[in-house]
């Protein structure tokens with residue numbers, strides 16, 4: 001699909017998702033979720049991990065519990081399960097910055113657009129790392145995390161909060177997302193959403209959520225950025 005017809009004209013802010021967009025962290029999350037659910041007597045395969053990507057840990061745990069056990073997890077159990085997953089994630093090797101992500105940030109900044117990060121993550125270590133790795137472009141006040149909204153993706157709330165912080169209308173912003181539920185959240189907030197398929201799902205699954213363009217890597221999006229202006 002690429003960028004046919006899509007233009008960044010009139011856009012003044014870019015709202016970046018984090019996992020699978022700025023960091024190549026999804027393989028780690030997939031392993032950690034899969035092990036966690038099996039440790040708690042449930043299961044989650046790779047496709048399910050990527051289909052659930054973007055929403056908060058508690059939302060994922062509720063969905064899996066209801067589907068597999070027929071009842072929701074209690075708040076205490078959600079906390080235990082999520083803490084276990086977070087611990088496994090922390091014990092893994094450090095995730096890499098997504099190839100092309102820093103170059104993309106430079107291009108966005110050079111064309112005068114505001115940069116925000118809107119993530120469903122509540123991984124403090126990774127959030128702190130963003131502020132170091134992208135320190136040229138980012139301060140904590142321009143990040144929306146699972147600590148900042150009560151309803152995460154696929155609800156539009158995190159992206160609406162991002163618009164409020166950026167001080168722009170939906171029509172002046174663009175979202176960069178890699179996950180179906182993340183694209184759903186961006187579109188639900190009324191924002192043109194660029195899909196970047198950095199994972200194992202087929203393009204068709206992302207296209208169903210009606211992104212305005214689809215790329216296959218952050219590198220590809222960075223290389224095309226100036227031609228979209």
Ligand code: CA
Pocket residue numbers: 017018019020021053054177178179182
């Ligand atoms: Ca993501």
